[in-house]
Amino acid sequence: MSNSDEITAKLKEASSGLLMPSESDFAFEPFLWSGVKEPLTSEKILELTNHPQNSPVETVDLSYLFRNLVQEKEWHDEQQKENVGKYRNLVEVLESNLSDIQVFRVGEINIDVYVVGKIQSGDLAGLATKVVET
Known part of the structure; x- marks a missing residue:
């Protein structure tokens, strides 16, 4: 497995089951x-x-994108607390596998979000998602 495939697999595993709210x-x-x-x-x-x-x-910033997802709140139920851990892990996987991470938000209302960083080979990898803001 190449470094690129490995990173993509790590990102897929870390983000599996998570949604961008x-x-x-x-x-x-x-x-x-x-x-x-x-x-x-x-x-x-x-x-x-x-x-x-x-x-x-x-x-x-990456920290801004995930600011509300990595903070455990006292009113969180068990599932929400578990998800906070999963989002923290996702951020950790991004930060430990990508350098020079940038987050781009493209569009208005229906916004495409790209978390992009460099991998060892010099190629770019990351995660894409969407947010809706009216």
Whole structure:
């Protein structure tokens, strides 16, 4: 198994069963972008994801994206507490396998979210999901 396949498998396993909560909940989809050598810019993300070049792009920190998912609250039930642990593990897997992690939010209302980082080979890998914000 190549490093790329291994990372994609780790991301798939860590995100399995987890949803990105918003007005609609969406799963996480691992991806791998090979051969991207130039720095990731808003324009490059739009090109890689086949969005129109005039789409709005916002960047946020990984910690901001998961801010409400990795904090255990006193009112959480057992399932919610278990999910907090799974989200913490997901963040840990991302941080230990990807460098230079960036989070891009593309669009308005129905927003495509891409968590992207470099892997050892220099290729880019990460997770894609969606959030709905009205």
